[in-house]
Amino acid sequence: MAIEDDKAIKAASDTIVEETELGYQVFNAPDEAVLHQTDTDRIPRYDVTQEMLDESGEDEESWLMFSKNYEAHRYTPCDTITKDNVGELELEYTMEIGANSSMEGSPVIVPGDPPVMYQTNGPSHVKAIDPREGDVLWSYTFPAPEDAVLCCDDNNRGVAVWKDKIYMTTLDSGVQALNRYTGEEEWYASTADHAEGYSATWAPIVWKGMLFTGSAGGEFGVRGFHCAYNAETGEELWRINNCPEEEYVGDSIEQSGGTNWMTATFDPERELLYYNVGNPSPDFNGTVRPGPNKNTCSTLCVDPHSGEVQWAHQESAHDIWDYDSASQRMIIRDLDIDHLDYSGDVVYNGGKTSWTYTMEPETGKLLVRGQPMTQQINMMTMVPHVEEERDYVMMPGLLGGNDWQPPTYCRETGLAYHKTLNTPHEIYWRNEEYRPGEKFWGGIVEVEPDEEVVPDDYNGHISAIVAVDPATGKVEWRDWIDSDRYLWGGTMSTASGLLFAGTQNGDMIAYDAANGERLWEYDLGDKAVSGDPVSWYDPGTEKQYVAIQVGGSGFVGRGPRGDQLAVFSLSA
């Protein structure tokens, strides 16, 4: 690792990501990791303890993990910003991130004087920032190899924090632990061989010194797995394939797909982990993998001590539509489902299918399958036989429904809020030979089908923010948001009943979470917002802050990619 002044930010900004025949690839990345230390003394020295992580959902002054708490609610107890004063919410600053890369993801905020923000973006680049001033305290770029292949951009969606370390996944399918005060490397573990098409793009989670992560590469015929590491040392604790060998026909298990490429959710009360598993491989041509392709497109409940699968709930059996079950699961406590006479905790998620799923946490029993959040037309109705190329237009398209965009659960309204797409996609099925490290889709996709094949009853709205009651599955309100780009990134809710979301049009919006009324909007310019909002209260400045990463990513990037961090604030 090189520790050189002025290099790291440059290292990140010199990299370019290009869509090639193989997939997205990163070029001009540094050959070795580059660390740039500016003002590391400003970072308060203390351990982020397990107790802090356990109580993170109740803490106004922090945002300690990807979705704020283990239950993944993306909900802050802060209530300085209210429905009455949100109109006065002001842009404190925007900060140039210095990278022409994917801007998906959520920063993490460790409280203190000053608080420290850990912010990541592609390609495996992380900064420690004083969020009061927007000053970079150190920055670190991991050397993404040019032969790493990615289906969907050089994403890095955030870090996990524990004690004196932070952890980020790396595009070569690794995990890099860094000292959070200095940015210096602590340990690195490769989870799989990137030359075979494995990669990693999400924020890991840590509980009691165990780090949980998984696999991406479902578009390259990899075999999905979940794994855990000792967060102190980097020693592998277990690694288990997502799909059971005995349930697969012939050698189709070798390219099973079924990756879990978004952050898992952990239930500390039950000590169970919930993974979100993606499509089988090849994506579209199912004839080479007969059967249900068990555990793909599923919620996978896992014992965190052994990795053993406890149950799976599959959303699309023998999937041929790329309906990954990608967005983060949420655990909702003490939910009353009156029509079922059920009272208790549930596991809940939105799928690319556009349905929501409310499940019993110990068995995976489906309690409620919600109303479609967006239009379902020609969905799951055809089994293709690939004697010749055939095409098919379906809704939701292969990006959902709800793709990876993490939802929020607002305790005040009892509703969950999803970002969704409503776009017809056309698929051409075909036979393809498997070659390691190359796209293995079993078809090609037209994301903008000709008008004559678009279903007549398509309403023409490309995206929506949708409020769903997890107890009934009812869509309570929906705000259609149109553009020629896709709505990407997550949502965030507050104790004062506000819902925050960025849009593909470059706006930041605050809604009344109860009814979807827009209470405040801020125009960030012609840049899609593909980050997930986070919020915290800083007693040092007596302000509540809202931060979001601004800029495109593979799918919203049809326009300026941009590369900013926008920080809003309101004084108490």
Ligand SMILES: O=C(O)c1cc(C(=O)O)c2c(n1)C(=O)C(=O)c1cc(C(=O)O)[nH]c1-2
């Ligand atoms: O199967 C996989 O391993 C995998 C990985 C990823 C990824 O790592 O970002 C995406 C997908 N699939 C996918 O199906 C998808 O729609 C998608 C969208 C995005 C994105 O960041 O915008 N990533 C991914």
